[in-house]
Amino acid sequence: MARWQPDAPGRLAAAALDLFEERGYENTTVIEIAERAGLTKSTFFRHFPDKREVLFGGGTVTGLLAEGIASAPPASGPLDAVADALDALGRTFFTADRREFSRRRQAVLNAHAELRERDALKRTDLTAAAIEALDRRGVPSPTARVAAQLGMLVWEIAYDRWLDPGNGEDFGPLARQALAEVRAVLGS
Numbered sequence: 621m622a623r624w625q626p627d628a629p630g631r632l633a634a635a636a637l638d639l640f641e642e643r644g645y646e647n648t649t650v651i652e653i654a655e656r657a658g659l660t661k662s663t664f665f666r667h668f669p670d671k672r673e674v675l676f677g678g679g680t681v682t683g684l685l686a687e688g689i690a691s692a693p694p695a696s697g698p699l700d701a702v703a704d705a706l707d708a709l710g711r712t713f714f715t716a717d718r719r720e721f722s723r724r725r726q727a728v729l730n731a732h733a734e735l736r737e738r739d740a741l742k743r744t745d746l747t748a749a750a751i752e753a754l755d756r757r758g759v760p761s762p763t764a765r766v767a768a769q770l771g772m773l774v775w776e777i778a779y780d781r782w783l784d785p786g787n788g789e790d791f792g793p794l795a796r797q798a799l800a801e802v803r804a805v806l807g808s
Contacts, residue, residue, distance in 0.1 A: 629667045629677075631657040636674040637724055645671075645732045672738045675725050677713075682742075682749045684709055689753035698759045702750060702771030703799050706778065710792030714782060723783050747772050770806075774798045 635656035639648040650671050654664040668674045688705025696704060714722070729735045750768035755761065777798035782791045 628657070628659055628663055632659065632664055632667060633674050633677075634721070636671065637721065637728060640675075640728045640732075641724065645728065645735060672735060675728065675735065676738065676742050681709065681713060682746055684713055685746055686749045686753040689750060690756065692757075698754050698757075698763055698767035699770060699799070699803075701754065701757060701759075702767055703774070703796060705750070705753075706771070706775060706795035706799075707792040710790055710795060714779070714791035716790070719782065723785070726783055743772060743776075746775075770802055774802055777801070 632653060636648070636653045639652055639656060648671065650664050651661050653671065653674065654661050657664075664674075685705050688708035689701045691708070692701035692704035729739050747768050750771055751761075751764045754764035754767055759767065774795055778791060778795035781787050781794045781798070782789070787794075
């Protein structure tokens with residue numbers, strides 16, 4: 621077994637996704653995932669606390685979202701700061717080379733209640749991270765909550781469109797389009 625090759629988390633996620641598709645989530649073990657990735661069980665647990673987490677990036681997206689909000693221009697309003705963070709996620713995480721993996725991942729999530737539950741919890745964590753990041757920017761708490769929750773709605777709309785096989789557009793522009801639609805509804 622190879623002791624070191626780059627991108628262990630990515631290899632583990634790819635192996636898990638393949639196995640979940642082949643055998644089902646319930647019928648796949650951490651040891652099988654690690655073996656398929658050419659790694660050890662201890663390497664798996666260095667990167668992920670359990671097999672559910674392997675499909676959720678280990679907190680990467682949460683960190684990128686918070687960093688994106690923090691690095692938005694100082695004059696940006698709360699929703700614009702969230703939109704800047706979504707743009708950054710599109711450039712660094714929701715890239716064209718990850719689209720097919722993400723489609724397959726979403727199909728596995730949709731097929732397993734335990735994974736859908738984890739997905740819902742992760743979205744709650746993302747919203748909380750966005751609220752905290754906006755709070756650190758000095759946004760009043762009620763406004764930060766509304767902007768973060770609207771930002772997650774924008775995220776969900778953009779993500780669903782990004783996964784659509786008939787849509788080849790990048791995530792960032794899809795998020796900006798969804799934000800414009802949300803703002804139009806709010807203005808009406």
